[in-house]
Amino acid sequence: MEEELDPVAYHPSSRQWEGDSENSRQSSQPCSETYMIGFVLANIVGLQYYSGQINGREMVGLIREPLNPHDKNAIKVLNTRTEQVGHIERSVAAVLAPLVDKHLIIIEGIVPNTRNSGNKFKIPCQIHIFVRLAMCSSVRSSIQRAGLVLILPSDPSFALSEAEVVKEKMTGREVKTLDEIFKLVDENVSKKAKMEAMEPPKQVIKSQLFQHQKEALGWLFRMENSDDLPPFWEEEDGEFINVLTNYRTEMRPEPLRGGIFADDMGLGKTLTLLSLIALDKYRRVGSSVADRNVAVENINDDKLSDRRKRKRSVVIKKDSEGQKENETEDDKLVKRAKEKIIKCSGIKTTLIVCSPSVISTWVTQLEEHTVPGGLKVYLYYGERTQQVEELQQHDIVLTTYGTLAIEEPSEKGPAKNVNWWRVIVDEGHMIKNVNAQQSRAVANLSARHRWVVTGTPIQNGSFDLFSLMSFLQFEPFSIRSYWRRLIQRPLDQGNKKALSRLQVLMATISLRRTKDKALIGLPHKTVETCYVELSEEERDLYDHMEREAKGLVQSLISGGRLMHNYSAVLTILLRLRQICTDMALCPPDLKSSTNIEDVSNNPELLKKLVAVLQDGEDFDCPICLSPPSITVITSCAHIFCQTCILKTIERSKSSCPLCRHPLSQSDLFTAPPESSDADNRGISSHNQKSSKVSALLKLLIASRDENPNTKSVIFSQFRKMLLLLEEPLKVAGFKILRLDGSMTATRRAKVIKDFSDSEPGEPTVLLASLKASGTGINLTAASRVYLLEPWWNPAVEEQAMDRVHRIGQKEEVKVVRLIAKNSIEERILVLQEKKRNLARKAFQGKAKDRREVSIDDVRTLMSL
Known part of the structure; x- marks a missing residue:
């Protein structure tokens, strides 16, 4: 199967079961709609040669091993910690392996609870077989002709299928169904849902945070410092159990210590994150016991009350058995604080990964919101150090996805060799493809805390989230097989319960507030569709x-x-x-x-x-x-x-x-190199205005008549269209600026600065391409947005709108989408709504997942 894996190499993370045949063809596609036709019973053999352990009713990974020197049909078995347990017995592997190699079936394994304790060298395993609907009959016949007993849904024994989550007794208690497990986790999350505001340290942050930013800071801080078990883990009889996988261990699993910060675009996530970073340097003990338990690293003895100082001075005696006496709760608190100071001391450098256009935004925000010298910042981009020690001397290291992707194949890149205190992946939807080199580069970084920051965590479909889970190392959802079983396949098949699972999952690890909640009193935004x-x-x-x-x-x-x-x-x-x-x-x-x-x-x-x-x-x-x-x-x-x-x-x-x-x-x-402005001087010489251009001019003139100082941004996906617009706009008396992908970063920054100038006579219209203007810039000088064409991806349109409708906007914002009547553009709006529904419902509400332009989408677009 190796030659069938994704062209840019399969994700090498140890937290994934490699070789999933369903995803080996093309990384951009989620799992196809497949259906379970039945299961076969087989033994896992060769246990004596491997260290991996399996509990009863535990899911296992079944991985083709075509280069195995002893058996070309080998299927190895991994437990949920990716440790090899053994192999599927040869007689069964000989039948299933060729079907796996031809991508006709997908196999998933689970060890039943009733294990045969009489033979310590083999374990029974149910192998569930999934196929595409059109192939059900031929695959079923092929398996049965080969002599394997395929237990079909019509067979009474099918009720024993662990895939159907049949209730059974385990350790003297009822086994919960998957949806019961998710419901309990949801109830637990709801109990902790109260947001507690937190102030940033004034020694570093000079700006006043809005209430929603203070609450977000409290949530981020609590997530990083909580000692709670990760979601879906329970403690029982001295063991820790993952209730989804039934994996058991005596070692307490590490807390998640991170998540997805998914506030709407324009709500000031950058300032909130700078405040979080500032807390690493200046952290005060709060008033509540909960605050004190987590904010322990910077306890300042001079600020303790006289009463606490007196209590701390009590001599701690030991009785004959060595037990402490007369130790107050505050004494215990201070002791725990000192212990934590020892554990958490050392370098606390935060790595921020973003696109090149967003680096300037971080630099601007640092200048605007932090005390000069309050945070030491290093730009790891372009000319950069090769010394790990130099990076570790800074509070913040700013870099780009491209920089890390370039360094990914090498073992020597300093960024790969730092044990970061925190990694923040800004515009986190940039890693939506788990197999892309830049996604692998950030997932493989070593870090104590991991944050994905994006206002659009779902752009095309729920499979976008799998890459985020992989980066966050949130087991078992960071394992492709589990994501496929628990979330992806049920969503693809329209299972209503799957959407509720996705909602619970997002609630456990993400914070999402939208601007329509009036969190910051932003002026109203209206979106109109103008049909042409x-x-x-x-x-x-x-x-x-x-x-x-x-x-x-x-x-x-x-x-x-x-x-x-x-x-x-x-x-x-x-x-x-x-x-x-x-x-x-x-x-x-x-x-x-x-x-x-x-x-x-x-x-x-x-x-x-x-x-x-x-x-x-x-x-x-x-x-x-x-x-x-x-x-x-x-x-x-x-x-x-x-x-x-x-x-x-x-x-x-x-x-x-x-x-x-x-x-x-x-x-x-x-393609030939992009034309320079000089090469395009004659491009706008055609005299006939299109219907859309005529409609746009009418809207702009009406807005100017209402208020000559109103500024507008016109977005188009076509750079050539921006050039075509220049002449008719100038003829109509508008002063214009242009922002597109052919410009250098310096020139783009100057255009944005000039457009922000409020002096009379300055340009009032900005012609902007999405490539240069979709993310990371502030265009609040404008209050009108015109979208010349609809984009496949509604999140991209929303990002463009939110360059204008964000913190700092003083005027009501009006967005106008120009749509050609009775055309493909109207049908694109239908597809947009499908994607928008899934993104919205992942956080609160059920839709069938879609990615990119499928065959059904093409039918819709072509009215077939």
Whole structure:
């Protein structure tokens, strides 16, 4: 199976069972909808050769081991701590292994509670078999013909299936069902749900926090310092048991000490986190016993009351048995405090990982909110130290995902060799793909506390959360097999209870408040949809191209070839969307012909195609799930980042990770470099304004007539569209600025500063691309937002809006989305709502998970 794993290498974390066949084809896809057809009984053998232990009714990992020198069909068995226990007996492995290798089945194991104590060299195991619906009959026949007894749902013995969570007696008590377990955890979380505000240390933080920020600071602090057992763990008879997996240990598991800080964008998460970091330097004992128990590291004897000082001076005597007498509760508190000071003393450096555009935001926030010199900061980016000791001398080290990803293959990177006090992953949705190199880089860091910070923890679907669990090392959800069993598969199949499990899980480890709760008294934000009628010429071209596209897409779906022609389909969709915004976006040679030809053997057309794709900003590389920095199209017409696909074909078996077509470097086509402003001087010379541009100008002029000082931001995913807009806006009398991905960081910062200038006569319209403006910048000088096109991902639109609607905004914010009537854009809104529902309901409410653009989505988009 090794050659079938994800092209950018399977996540090597010891907290995952590697080789899950369901996810080995393509990292960007969640598990497919599979159904349990039954189970077989087998023995785990070879126990005497391995150290792993298994308890009764414990889930186990079943991993193909094709390179095993003794058995090419070997299936090894791991316990939930990834320790090998043994192998599945040969006779059963010989039947199942070929089906696993062909990706026809997924196997999951569980050891029943009734273990045969008569033979210490083997353990009975139920192997549950999952298949896609279309393959049920053929797989069932194949297993039965091979002589294995497959216990089907119609068989009376099926009631014994541990996968059905049948109640049984275990250690003299009733076994709880999974949903009963989640319900109990939910009740426990609710008991602790009261938020206690906490003040930041004034020695470092000079700004006044809002009440919701003080409460968040208290929550963050409590999560880091709690000695409670992690969620889903219980203590029983001197042992600690994970009630989901039945794993038992005599060692107390470490508290989670971190989580997901998921407050809405614009609620001041950065200042709250700076306050948390400041507490590492200046921490005072609070008034309550609970406060004192956790805030012990900076106890200052001079600030203790006279009464406590007198109590501390009591001589502690020992009786003949060595027991202490006359020791007050305060004495015990101080003693525990000193013990904790010893345990927690040492370096307390926080590593903050973010995108390059957000580094400047952290620097600005540090200057604005902290006392000069209060926190020592090091920028680990570009020219940087190679000395671990130098990093450890700072309170904060700022770095980027890219920097860590570059260092990931090397063992020498200093960031990898620091035992960080805290790692904060800002814009945490950047690690939504667990297999991407930047995700692996942050997951493999050593840290006492781990925080994911994002206003959009779910962007495409619930599988985004699995990568966050992996980073947080929140067992068992950081193990792919458990995530798939407990959350992903039930969600894919529309199981209502699965959504409630997801909600409980998020409640245990995340804090989420939204701006609609009036936490900070932000001015109101309204979102309007302005429907635009296409002109006669636009409508004729759109309808003609859509008819051609429908025919092609229908034939691809019927022939089962849609995913093999995924890039071609996305290109079709892109062209339809470009017509909705402005026909000038379509290259003339592509616009003039509606024939959608096979471009795999046409290098020149491939290069033109990649240039079109590069102009849009909402395509993700299927390997790293991020917008490609350098877009590449393969000869088999699939889109990737240049870095991702080059790494793929460096492997001994070079092939496309989507269709397995053989690839070499000569089969990769890159776009020409982005044009400079000088190269685009003539781009806005066309005289005919599109219907959307005309509608936009009317809205802008009406806003200006109402208040000449009102500032507006116009977002488009097409850089070329921003250039096309410049001339008509200038003709209409608007002073404009432009912010796009072709600009240097310095130039972008100057544009933002100039736009924030409130002096009369300064620019009032900012043309902004999502690539340069979607995250990490402050555009509160504006109070109007115009979205020229809808994006597949509603979270991206919300990030754009929240550059304007955030702390610091004084005016009511109006957002206008321009949507072409009777077009693909209206259907994109339907898909957006599906994704928005899941993200919303994960924190409070049930929706079937979706990722990216599925076949059903394509049907919806093409009205098929």
